[in-house]
Amino acid sequence: xxxxxxxxxxxxxxxxxxxxxxxxxxxxxxxxxxxxxxxxxxxxxxxxxxxxxxxxxxxxxxxxxxxxxxxxxxxxxxxxxxxxxxxxxxxxxxxxxxxxxxxxxxxxxxxxxxxxxxxxxxxxxxxxxxxxxxxxxxxxxxxxxxxxxxxxxxxxxxxxxxxxxxxxxxxxxxxxxxxxxxxxxxxxxxxxxxxxxxxxxxxxxxxxxxxxxxxxxxxxxxxxxxxxxxxxxxxxxxxxxxxxxxxxxxxxxxxxxxxxxxxxxxxxxxxxxxxxxxxxxxxxxxxxxxxxxxxxxxxxxxxxxxxxxxxxx
Amino acid sequence: xxxxxxxxxxxxxxxxxxxxxxxxxxxxxxxxxxxxxxxxxxxxxxxxxxxxxxxxxxxxxxxxxxxxxxxxxxxxxxxxxxxxxxxxxxxxxxxxxxxxxxxxxxxxxxxxxxxxxxxxxxxxxxxxxxxxxxxxxxxxxxxxxxxxxxxxxxxxxxxxxxxxxxxxxxxxxxxxxxxxxxxxxxxxxxxxxxxxxxxxxxxxxxxxxxxxxxxxxxxxxxxxxxxxxxxxxxxxxxxxxxxxxxxxxxxxxxxxxxxxxxxxxxxxxxxxxxxxxxxxxxxxxxxxxxxxxxxxxxxxxxxxxxxxxxxxxxxxxxxxxxxxxxxxxxxxxxxxxxxxxxxxxxxxxxxxxxxxxxxxxxxxxxxxxxxxxxxxxxxxxxxxxxxxxxxxxxxxxxxxxxxxxxxxxxxxxxxxxxxxxxxxxxxxxxxxxxxxxxxxxxxxxxxxxxxxxxxxxxxxxxxxxxxxxxxxxxxxxxxxxxxxxxxxxxxxxxxxx
Numbered sequence: 001x002x003x004x005x006x007x008x009x010x011x012x013x014x015x016x017x018x019x020x021x022x023x024x025x026x027x028x029x030x031x032x033x034x035x036x037x038x039x040x041x042x043x044x045x046x047x048x049x050x051x052x053x054x055x056x057x058x059x060x061x062x063x064x065x066x067x068x069x070x071x072x073x074x075x076x077x078x079x080x081x082x083x084x085x086x087x088x089x090x091x092x093x094x095x096x097x098x099x100x101x102x103x104x105x106x107x108x109x110x111x112x113x114x115x116x117x118x119x120x121x122x123x124x125x126x127x128x129x130x131x132x133x134x135x136x137x138x139x140x141x142x143x144x145x146x147x148x149x150x151x152x153x154x155x156x157x158x159x160x161x162x163x164x165x166x167x168x169x170x171x172x173x174x175x176x177x178x179x180x181x182x183x184x185x186x187x188x189x190x191x192x193x194x195x196x197x198x199x200x201x202x203x204x205x206x207x208x209x210x211x212x213x214x215x216x217x218x219x220x221x222x223x224x225x226x227x228x229x230x231x232x233x234x235x236x237x238x239x240x241x242x243x244x245x246x247x248x249x250x251x252x253x254x255x256x257x258x259x260x261x262x263x264x265x266x267x268x269x270x271x272x273x274x275x276x277x278x279x280x281x282x283x284x285x286x287x288x289x290x291x292x293x294x295x296x297x298x299x300x301x302x303x304x305x306x307x308x309x310x311x312x313x
Numbered sequence: 314x315x316x317x318x319x320x321x322x323x324x325x326x327x328x329x330x331x332x333x334x335x336x337x338x339x340x341x342x343x344x345x346x347x348x349x350x351x352x353x354x355x356x357x358x359x360x361x362x363x364x365x366x367x368x369x370x371x372x373x374x375x376x377x378x379x380x381x382x383x384x385x386x387x388x389x390x391x392x393x394x395x396x397x398x399x400x401x402x403x404x405x406x407x408x409x410x411x412x413x414x415x416x417x418x419x420x421x422x423x424x425x426x427x428x429x430x431x432x433x434x435x436x437x438x439x440x441x442x443x444x445x446x447x448x449x450x451x452x453x454x455x456x457x458x459x460x461x462x463x464x465x466x467x468x469x470x471x472x473x474x475x476x477x478x479x480x481x482x483x484x485x486x487x488x489x490x491x492x493x494x495x496x497x498x499x500x501x502x503x504x505x506x507x508x509x510x511x512x513x514x515x516x517x518x519x520x521x522x523x524x525x526x527x528x529x530x531x532x533x534x535x536x537x538x539x540x541x542x543x544x545x546x547x548x549x550x551x552x553x554x555x556x557x558x559x560x561x562x563x564x565x566x567x568x569x570x571x572x573x574x575x576x577x578x579x580x581x582x583x584x585x586x587x588x589x590x591x592x593x594x595x596x597x598x599x600x601x602x603x604x605x606x607x608x609x610x611x612x613x614x615x616x617x618x619x620x621x622x623x624x625x626x627x628x629x630x631x632x633x634x635x636x637x638x639x640x641x642x643x644x645x646x647x648x649x650x651x652x653x654x655x656x657x658x659x660x661x662x663x664x665x666x667x668x669x670x671x672x673x674x675x676x677x678x679x680x681x682x683x684x685x686x687x688x689x690x691x692x693x694x695x696x697x698x699x700x701x702x703x704x705x706x707x708x709x710x711x712x713x714x715x716x717x718x719x720x721x722x723x724x725x726x727x728x729x730x731x732x733x734x735x736x737x738x739x740x741x742x743x744x745x746x747x748x749x750x751x752x753x754x755x756x757x758x759x760x761x762x763x764x765x766x767x768x769x770x771x772x773x774x775x776x777x778x779x780x781x782x783x784x785x786x787x788x789x790x791x792x793x794x795x796x797x798x799x800x801x802x803x804x805x806x807x808x809x810x
Contacts, residue, residue, distance in 0.1 A: 208761070209791040217758075219794025220501060225804055228792045242787035 088133045088141075095144045098163055105157075107150040115174040116149055118142050118167050141167075181272050189272035193264025195290055198253030202265035204273060207245025209235075213262070214250055221250075227259035234267035237284035238277050244270070264289060394441045395448035396432065403451050404773030412519040415457075415465035422763050424770040426454040431518045437567040438642075439528035440511040446802050450774045456767045456798070458505070460756060461512045467494055468516060471638055471691040491638070491691025495682055497646070497748065499713055500756030502700025503799020509756060510642050510697050517640040522692070523568050523618060525560070526642040531704060532556065533675055534648035536655045543608070543673060551655070551672050557607035558600055560674070561614070565597035571637050572597065578622040578634060581613040593617055608673060615677075619689055639692035641681055645699040649675050650706040650744040670743050683747040696751075707734070708741050712748025720753070758796030761786060767798065768805055776806050 076082075080089035119127065121135050145167050148160050183189045188203045211232060213221040222228045231248075235241045246266060250258040267286035271278055281287050295304035302308055361368050409428045414420050427435070432453050435441060447453055455461075474492045498506045510526075517524050532538060533553060543550040565572065572594035581587065584606055585599065593614060600610030621634040643649075652666035659665045669675045680686045681694045698709065714733045718725070734740055759767065765786045772781050779785050793800035 209787050210795055211791060217501070217794035217797070218791065219503070219797050219800045225792060225808055228794075232791060236788060239784060241791050242784070 085131045085133055087128050087131055088137065092137075092141055092144075095141060095148070095163065098160060099144050099148060102148070102151060102157060102160060105155050106152045107147075108152055110150070113146075113150045114153065116145075116164070117169040117171075117173050118145055119169055123169070124167070180275075183272055189269045191265040191268030191270070191272065193261045193266070193268060193289075195260040195264065196253050196257035196293060198250060198257035198261040200248055200250045200258060200261035200265040202246055202248040202262060202269050204244045204246055204266065204269040206243065206273075209242040210245045212247040214248070222255065222259055224255070227255055230256075230259040231262040232266065233263045233284065234270050234281055234286040237286065238270070238274075238280050240270065240274075240277075244273070260290070392443055394436070394443060396436075396441060397447075397452050398449055398774070399451075401449065401451040402773065402775040404454075404770055407454060407770070407773070410457075410515060410519065412516075412521075415516040415519065416462055416469050418462075420457045421459065421462045422457065422760075422766055424454050424456050424766055426452060427515050428519075431515050434518050434524070434567040435511060435514060438514060438524055438526040438563050440514050440526065442507050442528075442644075445508065446806065449776050449802075449806050450771070454770065455508055455512050455515075456759070456763060456770070457512075458509075458759060458763055460754060461509060464496075464509070464513055464754075465516050468513070468520065468522075468638075468693060471693065472520070474691060491687070491689055493681065493684070493687040493691060494693045495684055495751055496693070496695050497712070497716065497751045497753045498695065498697040498756060499753055500698075500700075501794075501797065503797045503803075504700070504756040504758065505798045506697040506700070506756055507644055508798075510644055510695055513693070513695055514640060514642055517638075517693075518567075520638075521571055522638045522640050523564070523571055524640045524642065525564055526640075526644075527560075527678065528644055530643050530646050530649045530675075533672065534651075534653045534669060534704070536653065540655055540672065548671065549657075550676075551667065552608040553672060553674055554604040554607045557611050557674055558604040561597045561607055561611060562601040564614070565594040565601065569594045575617070575636070577617060579613070579616060581609075581616070583609050583613065611674070636690050638690055639688050641678060641692070641694045643678060643682070643696040645701075646696040647698055647702075647706040647709050648704045649679065650709045650712075650747060651704070651741055668741075668743060670747075679747045682751070684750070706741075706744065708744035709748055711740070711745060712751060713753055715749060716751060716753030717755075758790075758794060759798055759801070760796065761790055764790045764793075764796045764798075764801060767801070771802075771806055 078086065078090060079093060080086040083089045121138050124138055124141075125131070125133060145164060148164060151157075151160060181189070187205050189205075191202050191204070193200045193202070211218040213231065218228050218231065222231060229236065232241060232246065235244060235246075246269075248262055248265065250262060252258075253261070263286055267281050267284075271281065278287065297304055300307075404424075407424065407426045408414075409426045410420075410431070411428075414425070435453075441447055441453070471492050471494060498509055500506055514524050514526060527533070533556065538553050538556045540551045540553050543552050573592050575593045577587070577589065577591050577593065577596055585603070587596070587599070596617070597610065597614050600607040600614075618636055618639060621636055649669040651669070653669050653672070655667040655672075656664045657667050670679060678694075681688065682696055698713075711730070711733045715728050718728055718733070730736065730745075765781065765783075768777060768786055768789065769781050771777050789801060789804045790796045792804050
């Protein structure tokens with residue numbers, strides 16, 4: 001602590017000789033982790049400490065004849081010096097300074113910036129060490145990153161790119177794009193859907209609305225009208241029922257599960273023919289797989305949650 | 314004098330319980346507080362007391378507020394056939410079916426009404442079935458789908474063939490060279506097999522044919538109508554007198570306009586005396602009143618209908634008496650193509666099921682169906698399967714498969730049974746022979762145009778809530794498994810969201 005204080009005071013003295021502008025200071029603050037690590041001033045915990053050499057002690061006595069020192073107070077270079085969470089505050093201030101520096105750069109339209117997965121709150125916390133920070137504070141940081149990310153890609157300064165790099169998740173989930181499935185040479189598109197324990201594969205071809213399920217007609221396979229509607233719901237919700245023919249194979253589970261597995265399978269196959277229908281299908285509830293399954297039975301229980309009747313003795 | 318001193322506690326114990334002083338103070342004044350609320354009766358829900366091993370729950374008495382239905386009342390309600398809905402609208406532009414219209418091109422794919430007198434006759438022959446949805450609409454009407462129009466044309470063809478033959482053969486000849494069409498109507502559930510039979514019967518009534526119908530062949534199979542061995546038959550044949558009497562009643566009543574113009578021409582050997590010159594409907598009713606003679610009457614009636622004795626014309630020449638064509642209709646034919654539930658003791662003293670063709674009435678129909686006998690003046694033998702497979706017939710399945718193979722490959726005339734049935738498994742050959750070379754008519758879903766016509770008719774009755782548009786029709790057509798008409802009705806008329 002003593003060493004850091006001394007170093008801070010030295011820098012303060014230095015600053016007296018050439019008083020810095022805010023930007024310069026913020027540059028120091030922002031770049032101390034990248035460009036000039038050896039001179040970094042940091043109060044963060046040891047895991048981030050880079051090698052440094054202690055500055056010589058400042059002599060505040062009378063021999064060191066600096067008259068101004070009698071009038072002014074020496075303050076640390078980092079505004080977060082007195083903070084309980086200095087590393088986070090440093091990060092926040094650095095990003096704020098960066099934003100201030102580049103805020104006049106043109107930006108892309110909202111939502112058109114490249115998608116980046118920022119570190120999660122937990123990941124950032126463990127990255128900083130044991131510093132207590134709140135999720136809401138981290139949200140402020142992420143908001144600045146989000147704004148920085150909206151700077152037009154062709155004008156994005158290297159400095160900003162480097163600064164953002166630090167907050168990115170190690171694996172970008174948005175880079176994992178599903179391989180588009182093609183319509184095959186016979187004009188068929190295959191989709192796979194699941195629900196409960198049922199699995200359905202549906203092939204969609206252009207046609208007049210004929211449906212075959214496991215070799216039988218829709219009416220033969222599903223006795224309930226409701227299940228029949230479920231099976232072709234993706235087509236019905238998008239007014240495509242008389243544009244395609246469906247043939248499907250369904251396995252496993254019960255009648256309702258099979259019908260609802262078909263909903264998903266048909267929707268996925270339809271998306272191969274017409275990818276633009278995705279929002280409509282999502283509104284119709286045909287995109288998201290229903291993850292609910294039968295809950296397992298536990299020992300000591302009669303069923304998943306049912307307990308045997310309480311008996312006094 | 315000695316006194317026995319009894320200690321006070323013991324003294325009190327000797328007193329009767331009622332006289333002992335109670336610890337509670339006794340007061341005659343009324344309570345100033347409200348009485349404590351009555352305890353909830355927890356008796357029925359309490360667990361059994363200790364030592365008891367059974368849980369006794371009091372049964373709540375069922376209070377019957379209405380009288381129980383009379384015997385047969387429930388069944389009557391279940392079997393009731395409602396043919397009109399007075400709340401439905403009168404559909405605009407609905408025309409009635411006429412004799413000439415049935416096979417005409419302009420009715421193809423249109424819904425036509427069934428005229429009132431034909432409705433009455435169809436009711437008598439039980440052409441309308443429960444659950445067919447007639448009760449939703451103003452009055453009975455049916456779609457003239459392709460198959461119906463084609464069938465009507467074939468019926469016309471039968472009449473014309475007969476006329477041509479008569480001219481060719483000349484008068485005075487018994488065998489009129491008529492054409493007997495045999496058809497088996499099959500298809501999945503709800504495709505309109507029974508309604509096709511009904512439309513064929515309606516056409517037959519309009520064209521002056523004689524209609525004889527077995528509305529439900531299961532009745533002859535289940536063992537629920539009485540039966541009796543026919544004397545002097547070997548192997549033993551059986552009659553179903555009650556059923557035959559009922560059938561005669563139906564024939565007489567439904568075909569009265571035709572039969573009342575025809576007179577007996579033969580002298581029949583019957584156990585009762587018959588007035589000469591009796592009309593055929595009156596003759597049939599003789600068997601209705603006396604089920605014992607129902608079968609001989611039926612036989613005699615059949616002779617009159619198919620082989621009338623020649624009459625002498627004005628010049629004394631023998632002239633063939635013209636007789637109307639006959640439509641034989643059997644619905645749900647599967648049960649009479651497998652051993653029945655009637656049982657008999659065989660020579661080994663074991664109970665064995667009686668074969669349906671040992672029943673003379675069934676055999677009579679099946680002989681015509683399988684082509685062993687033909688109708689001299691021509692006619693149509695129509696049998697329909699049922700979508701309900703509670704009573705299955707292996708012979709029928711094989712017969713249908715063979716008929717399909719014949720349609721798929723018309724050149725292959727000689728089909729091998731082994732291709733359709735595992736020869737090492739038992740097969741009822743008598744039944745199989747009845748269906749082996751029958752012409753099968755498969756009913757499938759309606760086309761979209763036909764579906765639209767029928768939905769528009771329903772909308773005309775005020776029974777459709779949506780507007781009848783292409784999208785609506787297409788959607789319901791798909792949900793109905795490709796236009797299966799029964800399912801279509803379920804989706805459009807019956808379903809209320």
